[in-house]
Amino acid sequence: MTDVPFWNREVETAERSRLQQLQLQRLKGIIGWALRTPFYKRRLSQAGINSPDDVRSLQDLQRVPFTTKDDLRQNFPKGLLAVDMREVVRIHSSSGTTGIPTVIYFTRDDIDNWTDLLARSITGTGAGVGDVFQNMMSYGLFTGGLGLHYGAERVGMTVIPIGGGNTKRQIQTMKDFQTTILHITPSYLLHVHSRLGEDGIFRKDLALRKAFIGAEPHSENTRRKIQDLLQIEAYNSYGLSELNGPGVAFECVCRKDMHVWEDAYIAEVIDPKTGEVLKDGQEGELVLTNLVRCAMPMLRYRTRDLAFLHPEGCDCGRTHRRLSRILGRTDDMLIINGVNVFPSQIEEKIMKIPEVATNYQIHVDKKGALDRLTVKVEIYPKLFLGEVAVLEALRNKIREDLQASITIAPIVELHEPGSLPVSEGKAKRVVDDRPKD
């Protein structure tokens, strides 16, 4: 293939053996940092690893126990912090499965490394200097917005840090600045398309070339639909805040699944039941080790995402293996308009409100292109006073409490006592009516 753009050709096309050498060297380094944290010192010593020299090959990584989201929660806030707080220049955070969030620390070097991975990802799609980049992901504690922002600046694109929401303004901005590249969730991009023309701004008035679509799983059909409707190239992106955020894996110009940047991450796919490492091509749970983040090393983190790694190379010439689309989850996490939501977060809030009974239901469906979350609760008869104002205040309280916890304001429905299906395990508590295309 000709015209394949690279940010760091040497690393991106390095021989596998050279790449693995680099991985081993960096793995030893990160084990050194991990041993500085109380959490990993204990974990690693149980596995017989007390110094970086106890890791002699990449195979030795399999001796390291998995790290789970629960570990992060139990060691909140600083149990996995490997550096002095004075060296930490940034904190990001994501929702925990309960009230305790997951916190991630970055040193200046960590931010620099992460930014470089994003610069590499962006360049790989053919975007670069001269492009106008409209970053439509939320900024703030969520890693999606700031991560791409820094990478885009490093590449030299003109960055519009508009953030999420306000579709009218998004479309106007696309026209005003002749935006060429978008960073957005697939569902929001389809929603934006449905609103084109409302203010007399049509596709022909826009200069869109490409979209980086991430933060929520989507099918190849959805990508095709986006590309056909908007006449743009859509690139899939993968990341999670525990492993920095976006830029763990990104599609190149071939758009045939995402290269995992293997000089920065070790990707394994395991059988989620047995923990056994599977061969390339076999579907299982993705497990990631972060090789280049000192502030908070992350060893064999169980992402709960189901995927597989392509055994064969890519036409672009990169040697870094490609990760499939995310095919599912091993837990009950819901992704609603790009935001991760655990049913347990919702349950925790509802159970604290005495005016509602213990039965509830979480319902997710589509309204147009966007996801819609409805939380149904039952009125608790003994605390019913017969006043609309009290009921509406209750409805608002539930909505606000949930928004504070999961960042999405759901529709709250009040139901009669005993009217919702009685819980027989978690299955009935969550109804996902979104079409699986």
Add this chain to the structure above:
Amino acid sequence: MGVSPMSSRSRAGCPCYRIMGKMPMLRGVMAKQLTIFVENRPGRLKSISENLCKSHIDIRAFTIQDRGDYGLLRLIVDKPNDAYLALADVGCACALKDILAVSVPDQPGNFHRLASALAENSINVLDAYGFVLQPHKTGVCCMEIDRPQMAKAEEVVKAAGFTVLEDEELYGL
């Protein structure tokens, strides 16, 4: 489902009695309205009417306050406590509330007189509904008033020459 009216169990189980305990006793006993939480979907009203029917409850008046996904059904019945227990026993969210029931002669201008008297005394009406009992003779206006203003509202209405209907007077209409 046997309902024994006014048993000690019924008093303890009914939220309105707890609330009433904190209230200064007014002269006589305030009229009661039964308020029922009803989901807005087919068949829900029927299940309530069925239970009231089984308990031989006579409905004097009713109205529904619609809130989209649910509504509040407000009833004036001949035996409010029995009706409350009949519904509470089957798990309904319902409550008995004090209302100010005023007898309003059914002639032009009388409702205006009532509303003016309340307005002049800064009484806020939370919710109200009315019905004609005997055309051109008697109408009834039922009002929910903020608890702290209830006693004053009763005085104001009486001072304006209206008759306040106490519990049995209203149910026996």
